């Protein structure tokens with residue numbers, strides 16, 4: 642990965658190579674921590690963070706769900722991210738990774754009383770599922786791994802522990818020769834990708850499941866907002882596996898994945914096997930928004 646100069650740790654800017662933790666860090670053992678993934682783009686007016694406030698709010702909500710008391714306010718965490726990008730003097734597009742974790746000093750599963758730490762790293766990161774994928778689409782496998790069921794996990798939290806489920810699905814898909822996994826929920830309906838939300842298009846209608854079994858995705862919300870503005874009909878409803886196979890178009894959305902078309906699922910070609918026309922329209926509109934080229938969405942950008 643690309644190193645940067647500094648990582649923000651509990652209020653201090655620490656040189657990248659010195660940003661370390663003790664091996665008895667609580668989160669390393671028991672998996673209770675929460676994080677965010679936020680992007681900043683090089684716009685014509687300089688580097689700008691996309692939906693900083695929404696991501697930071699979700700970070701604090703995630704901590705609330707898993708009973709971690711964060712010793713910083715939303716404003717302080719936003720300011721820290723802005724200052725971190727300033728100090729690192731990035732030349733390209735940036736991915737920001739805030740992490741709230743339980744540190745060294747207490748062991749055992751009763752986590753209350755373990756020290757709470759916040760770290761924010763940022764580095765230059767290109768297309769998560771590849772430039773080629775953004776243009777021509779990726780091949781996807783429906784996972785044998787069921788998405789974390791809501792009866793036993795907290796899907797509204799971007800919690801470290803949720804990502805074992807994602808990692809196993811991603812591993813299975815890559816090892817089987819695909820590029821991403823699509824996970825179903827415990828009733829067999831489409832939940833989400835390992836780190837993305839999922840959309841299909843059928844007969845001109847844009848369809849994406851409700852967030853019952855997926856993260857409340859900021860990119861998904863942005864795409865729905867853009868689609869509404871473009872007068873594309875929208876349905877939020879459950880999707881079955883066989884409906885995915887016969888979709889005209891399909892794509893993933895996420896901060897890292899942006900808008901990545903899906904060209905094949907389990908050996909079934911989706912539409913014409915390329916980025917579909919509505920996907921292309923939404924993808925282009927999304928990039929106009931994050932790069933500050935669409936004046937209607939300027940309020941989502943925080944310039945550095």
Ligand code: PMP
Nearest residue numbers: 836837838856858859860895896
């Ligand atoms: N689902 C999961 C499991 C994710 O990790 C992500 C990435 N944060 C998403 C969906 C997409 O969320 P967002 O658009 O807010 O990045």
